[in-house]
Amino acid sequence: MTERERIISLAGDELSGRARAFAAEARKAELSRLLSLPELSEARTRLGYVYSCLDNIEIGKKVSARVAGTAGERYADVFAMRRDALLAEKERLEALTEKLEAENKAPEARKYYCPLCLDKGYLEDGAGNARRCRCFNEILSGFILEASGIPEGRFEPEPPEKGIYSPVADKARYGSEESPEKTAVAAYRAAMDFVSDRSPSSKTKMFITGRVGVGKTHLACCMATAAARQCLFVRYGSISVILDAIQNRIFNSDEERETYENRREYIENCDLLIIDDLGVENVTERRFENLITLLDKRTDSGRKTVITSNLGLREIKEVYGERLASRFIDLKNSVNVRLLGDDIRLMRIGSDRS
Numbered sequence: 001m002t003e004r005e006r007i008i009s010l011a012g013d014e015l016s017g018r019a020r021a022f023a024a025e026a027r028k029a030e031l032s033r034l035l036s037l038p039e040l041s042e043a044r045t046r047l048g049y050v051y052s053c054l055d056n057i058e059i060g061k062k063v064s065a066r067v068a069g070t071a072g073e074r075y076a077d078v079f080a081m082r083r084d085a086l087l088a089e090k091e092r093l094e095a096l097t098e099k100l101e102a103e104n105k106a107p108e109a110r111k112y113y114c115p116l117c118l119d120k121g122y123l124e125d126g127a128g129n130a131r132r133c134r135c136f137n138e139i140l141s142g143f144i145l146e147a148s149g150i151p152e153g154r155f156e157p158e159p160p161e162k163g164i165y166s167p168v169a170d171k172a173r174y175g176s177e178e179s180p181e182k183t184a185v186a187a188y189r190a191a192m193d194f195v196s197d198r199s200p201s202s203k204t205k206m207f208i209t210g211r212v213g214v215g216k217t218h219l220a221c222c223m224a225t226a227a228a229r230q231c232l233f234v235r236y237g238s239i240s241v242i243l244d245a246i247q248n249r250i251f252n253s254d255e256e257r258e259t260y261e262n263r264r265e266y267i268e269n270c271d272l273l274i275i276d277d278l279g280v281e282n283v284t285e286r287r288f289e290n291l292i293t294l295l296d297k298r299t300d301s302g303r304k305t306v307i308t309s310n311l312g313l314r315e316i317k318e319v320y321g322e323r324l325a326s327r328f329i330d331l332k333n334s335v336n337v338r339l340l341g342d343d344i345r346l347m348r349i350g351s352d353r354s
């Protein structure tokens with residue numbers, strides 16, 4: 001089972017679980033509604049005995065003492081009635097139950113967790129094409145995010161809050177004519193466009209650079225959330241985690257091999273791959289080759305990859321050489337944004353203290 005199939009099957013199990021729990025709740029509610037109507041239940045029982053007595057009279061039999069005994073003292077008067085009295089009682093009780101039922105009509109019971117697809121998880125159009133229902137996608141996106149590997153935290157895809165980035169441009173300090181705030185808002189928009197663009201000509205690589213602490217990882221994780229909400233399969237990992245996962249190695253067991261292969265397959269084929277913090281690791285020649293192969297494979301198949309780095313493009317060229325740098329300078333196929341500013345993490349700690 002591939003990682004993608006595993007995630008989809010988790011979502012399927014979750015939906016059936018919710019549907020079962022919902023049905024059980026609905027049954028319980030109906031039962032307790034009926035139990036809370038003693039008058040109606042009493043009238044129905046009494047009517048039942050009236051019917052038996054009348055049936056027996058019809059076929060010329062007497063109701064056995066055993067039945068009367070089980071019914072108890074409470075209904076003894078019914079068993080003592082003659083035909084005329086029984087008929088009158090029948091009429092009275094039928095009218096009474098009808099009235100009580102009308103008064104206590106059950107609210108239109110919702111039998112399904114999802115009234116749209118009736119808990120099937122998919123909808124069919126007239127032509128017999130099935131597509132996943134909203135209920136299933138909602139559950140699926142949760143599992144995709146859970147399996148994505150993003151760190152703990154709140155990564156709502158929302159533009160940066162006021163006050164996080166400086167609204168003042170300072171070329172000497174940040175090396176740009178634009179303010180950090182303006183740059184961050186533009187980077188956020190570019191990131192969301194990158195995730196949601198499914199046009200055939202859409203760009204497949206995004207490169208987020210900026211100094212330590214300017215919010216690159218945060219932005220990348222918001223992209224992961226936005227992608228998962230669209231049910232795009234997304235995988236996040238630091239550069240060393242990703243490189244470890246795609247490096248050839250020797251296995252101690254078949255199980256280990258399978259886990260490795262599934263993980264690697266997902267990294268190669270997921271819809272959005274996020275490689276965080278290029279530039280902090282020691283990359284050997286071999287591992288570096290693997291990275292280029294991975295990038296090219298994903299680009300060729302139209303799959304999107306995001307890389308964050310505290311190095312600028314020029315530094316990437318110096319550290320990793322022309323070959324990797326050229327993967328990003330290719331503007332036809334890549335979106336490059338640079339976040340500016342001071343270390344947000346330090347600023348946040350500062351404001352927590354004040």
Ligand SMILES: [Zn+2]
Nearest residue numbers: 114117133135
């Ligand atoms: Zn549904």
